[in-house]
Amino acid sequence: MIVYEDQKGNSSKAARILNLHRQSLLYRLKKIESLTNMSLNNQDDVLLLNLSIKVWHSGLFAKD
Template identity: 45%
Template sequence: QLLLAMKDHNFEDLQRFYEQTIGPLAEHDDRKQGDLIRTLNGFFEANGNLAKAAQDLDVHRNTLVYRLERISELTDMDLNDADNRLMLHLALKIQRVLATLPTT
């Protein structure tokens, strides 16, 4: 469904997918001046390696673990599940695509 939305330039479906997956994190970050989206990005950039992600994000490993637990709570997605990780990673990629579009 996501691939078809991209092929057909159906950005409303992409926006909806983003809001359903990453939306709670964006809202949290806006409200609390948080870093959950940045943390999730760092986690994926480090291929799930907690030590590397913590180092790259310049946070203590325990801080990273706490943030990942918070991400799981807010998204209602277990990060140990490969399908959930894929959905969240896709949502982050979609966020980048949507950010390049002109606002209407």
């Protein structure tokens, strides 16, 4: 998701960077959509997902 967004939604470039087949990346992105009930076509949803990922990476709410 992060690499996909860094590449401005270009799945071919993101897949190349991640060393994945493009279809595998698209499958994973669809899986994210289905698990979160959000759409990667909706910019509000994308913003919320990116913010959530950054908070998770920060460890702010990590359980000790």
